Amino acid sequence: MSDEQxxxxxxxxxxxxxxxxxxxRVADLAGEQAAKPVAESASxxxxxxxxxxxxxxxxxxxxxxxxxxxxxxxxAPGGVERNEADAEVLxxxxxxxxxxFVGFGLGxxxxxxxxxxxxGAPFDEMIPGLLHKTYGFNADVSRAVFREHGMAPxxxxxxxxxxxxxxxxxxxxxxxxxxxxxxxxGVQGASRHPRYVPDVTAWRYQYEAAASHEDQGHDSxxxxxxxxxxxxxxxxxxxxxxxxxxxxxxxxPRGLEEAGESDSTLSRNTPGLLLTLDxxxxxxxxxxxxxxxxxxxxxxxxxxWGGVRMADFLEMFPPEPIDGKDPKYVYLETPDGDYYVGxxxxxxxxxxxxxxxxxNGEPLTQFHGAPLxxxxxxxxxxxxxxxxxxxxxxxxxxxDYWTRLGYDWYAGL
Amino acid sequence: MTESGEGAAGTTAASIRLERKHPLAIRWMHWVNFPxxxxxxxxxxxxxxxxxxxxxxxxxxxxxxxxxxxxxxxFFPDWFYKLLQVPYHVTTGLSYHFFFAWxxxxxxxxxxxxxxxxxxxxxxxxxxxxLRDAIQVTLVDLHLRKGLxxxxxxxxxxxxxxxxxxxxxxxxxxxxxxxxxxxxxHWLTTLLGGYExxxxxxxxxxMAFLGFFGVHVVQVILAGWNNFRxxxxxxxxxxxxxxxxxxxxxSWS
Numbered sequence: 001m002s003d004e005q006x007x008x009x010x011x012x013x014x015x016x017x018x019x020x021x022x023x024x025r026v027a028d029l030a031g032e033q034a035a036k037p038v039a040e041s042a043s044x045x046x047x048x049x050x051x052x053x054x055x056x057x058x059x060x061x062x063x064x065x066x067x068x069x070x071x072x073x074x075x076a077p078g079g080v081e082r083n084e085a086d087a088e089v090l091x092x093x094x095x096x097x098x099x100x101f102v103g104f105g106l107g108x109x110x111x112x113x114x115x116x117x118x119x120g121a122p123f124d125e126m127i128p129g130l131l132h133k134t135y136g137f138n139a140d141v142s143r144a145v146f147r148e149h150g151m152a153p154x155x156x157x158x159x160x161x162x163x164x165x166x167x168x169x170x171x172x173x174x175x176x177x178x179x180x181x182x183x184x185x186g187v188q189g190a191s192r193h194p195r196y197v198p199d200v201t202a203w204r205y206q207y208e209a210a211a212s213h214e215d216q217g218h219d220s221x222x223x224x225x226x227x228x229x230x231x232x233x234x235x236x237x238x239x240x241x242x243x244x245x246x247x248x249x250x251x252x253p254r255g256l257e258e259a260g261e262s263d264s265t266l267s268r269n270t271p272g273l274l275l276t277l278d279x280x281x282x283x284x285x286x287x288x289x290x291x292x293x294x295x296x297x298x299x300x301x302x303x304x305w306g307g308v309r310m311a312d313f314l315e316m317f318p319p320e321p322i323d324g325k326d327p328k329y330v331y332l333e334t335p336d337g338d339y340y341v342g343x344x345x346x347x348x349x350x351x352x353x354x355x356x357x358x359x360n361g362e363p364l365t366q367f368h369g370a371p372l373x374x375x376x377x378x379x380x381x382x383x384x385x386x387x388x389x390x391x392x393x394x395x396x397x398x399x400d401y402w403t404r405l406g407y408d409w410y411a412g413l
Numbered sequence: 414m415t416e417s418g419e420g421a422a423g424t425t426a427a428s429i430r431l432e433r434k435h436p437l438a439i440r441w442m443h444w445v446n447f448p449x450x451x452x453x454x455x456x457x458x459x460x461x462x463x464x465x466x467x468x469x470x471x472x473x474x475x476x477x478x479x480x481x482x483x484x485x486x487x488f489f490p491d492w493f494y495k496l497l498q499v500p501y502h503v504t505t506g507l508s509y510h511f512f513f514a515w516x517x518x519x520x521x522x523x524x525x526x527x528x529x530x531x532x533x534x535x536x537x538x539x540x541x542x543x544l545r546d547a548i549q550v551t552l553v554d555l556h557l558r559k560g561l562x563x564x565x566x567x568x569x570x571x572x573x574x575x576x577x578x579x580x581x582x583x584x585x586x587x588x589x590x591x592x593x594x595x596x597x598x599h600w601l602t603t604l605l606g607g608y609e610x611x612x613x614x615x616x617x618x619x620m621a622f623l624g625f626f627g628v629h630v631v632q633v634i635l636a637g638w639n640n641f642r643x644x645x646x647x648x649x650x651x652x653x654x655x656x657x658x659x660x661x662x663x664s665w666s
Contacts, residue, residue: 083425083427083428084425085425085426085427086427086428086429088427089427089429089430089431089650090429092431093431093646093648096431096646096647096648097642097645099646100642100647101645101646104444104645107444118509126504127504127505127508128508130512131508131509131512134511134512135508135511138511142594146594149597150594150596150597150598151596152595152596152599153599161467164467164469292595292608294595294608296463296503296507297463297464297465297503298460298461298463298465298475298612299464299465299466299467299469300609301467377596378596378597405504406504406505406508407507408507408511412596412597413593413595413596
């Protein structure tokens with residue numbers, strides 16, 4: 001854009017740049033060709049301008065049927081001819097136009113430069129670095145402004161719907177209920193707890209190949225009869241690494257889905273608790289509520305959740321302080337390590353965050369995360385992990401399945 | 414502006430002058446909006462493609478034009494998505510959307526502050542006669558009538574259109590926030606009729622914007638170079654006897 005010139009064009013040609021020759025003249029107003037470039041001396045001397053003989057009025061820029069500005073009278077005053085003064089005005093206009101369009105061009109170049117930069121910049125978790133930083137910035141703004149205090153509206157039970165099954169990562173094998181344990185890592189005084197084990201990763205979950213799933217016939221994005229065939233496996237080299245990581249552990253390879261193995265997967269010999277449901281569920285107050293579940297894909301449904309408050313559960317198993325403070329994060333994982341999410345501890349302590357055991361008044365089905373899943377109205381669906389096998393307090397920002405594929409880690413609603 | 418030819422006797426006075434039409438700030442904000450809105454709409458389509466309605470049907474085609482069970486048109490057909498290479502780019506869409514939303518919001522806020530503090534709002538906000546003028550102007554545009562109402566910078570139709578634009582921009586921000594933070598800003602989401610309604614409004618306000626662009630571009634082409642150039646350089650060549658916007662600006666203080 002041009003500099004804003006506050007002073008008025010003086011009408012003196014010595015203020016104007018030299019009139020360009022006809023060849024280098026930038027096409028300006030339609031009809032301006034009628035204005036001859038003025039010789040520098042002419043206007044100074046105030047000579048009478050050369051009268052153009054032609055009767056036909058030169059085309060006037062302002063004759064255009066000006067639909068937008070409409071400041072033109074229907075009929076121009078007759079016999080107006082291009083005179084020197086007009087030529088000066090047009091010359092001033094031309095020089096302004098030239099300057100302005102140079103600025104305009106620079107602006108366009110700048111916009112194009114930003115576009116090129118975004119496309120060519122180093123990518124972080126599959127999106128351009130600057131945009132990835134913006135995810136983090138937006139999250140920081142949200143944390144600062146809202147401090148996770150918002151309370152989602154709840155709805156009458158009559159509004160509740162049957163939740164769509166939208167993904168089955170970490171659920172593809174039927175878990176034998178009696179082999180379920182909840183691994184807990186980073187709990188205060190864990191070593192004195194009766195459920196303490198020196199290596200939580202040594203626990204073996206038992207699976208069964210079910211003839212069919214109990215979720216047959218539900219509104220489901222995944223065909224339950226084809227559930228064993230993953231559409232997108234992790235890339236070859238990732239699978240190789242996964243295999244290597246698990247060699248000799250007996251746990252089997254973890255993180256076989258598209259995003260691959262979690263960076264936060266526990267290493268062997270991580271001590272912690274191995275809890276059964278009976279260790280905590282009967283001792284915590286029951287809660288149920290209908291919230292509007294929102295998926296990053298855009299759809300939303302009202303779901304009736306039942307279970308216990310995550311805040312109550314975490315109070316029962318409080319974190320071991322790190323440097324005298326609560327750890328910042330919590331990491332959750334399915335038993336097979338295929339699906340995993342990271343949370344701010346503060347979000348899990350929100351009164352509406354639930355450890356869910358029931359949906360629509362029924363026990364959770366396999367595809368909805370039996371026996372224990374998470375729901376919080378503070379986050380999108382992809383953070384609502386099903387079939388929780390591990391809850392670990394940590395001060396390192398935990399890895400997150402969909403974040404590895406370009407989605408926002410914070411995912412805050 | 415200048416009445417040139419002063420002083421020197423015998424010199425014919427100019428029949429035209431340069432009119433300072435658009436202040437620099439307005440021009441900047443106008444042109445910044447162009448790539449920013451383009452990016453917002455493009456990334457919005459990438460996000461919208463991901464959606465399907467709740468019974469998991471009409472994948473990528475949630476919104477429609479229709480009455481009851483009868484549908485005239487669903488947004489958007491497959492060829493449209495293919496043409497724009499939309500499918501499976503939702504993360505691109507989301508990341509661009511939440512970066513450029515800042516530019517859109519800040520630019521809009523700057524525009525509101527500038528027009529308010531500079532007094533330029535007086536040239537844009539509809540007056541009592543604007544609606545009548547707008548109808549007249551539209552009829553003239555359609556070659557059904559002759560004779561335009563008097564105006565300085567903008568006629569009634571323009572005042573209504575540009576003010577609507579500002580309101581639509583505000584609507585985009587409000588519905589956007591209602592969708593973005595339906596838990597933290599639940600009062601806003603509820604005010605706008607709930608989450609799904611906010612999304613619907615977000616979509617249709619976008620459509621209204623696109624409608625405005627269509628008309629806007631056609632009108633600019635019809636108005637011609639002199640008018641277009643003024644949005645870049647700020648100055649328009651005017652007849653001396655035309656009413657002066659600058660004079661009107663001076664009358665405010």
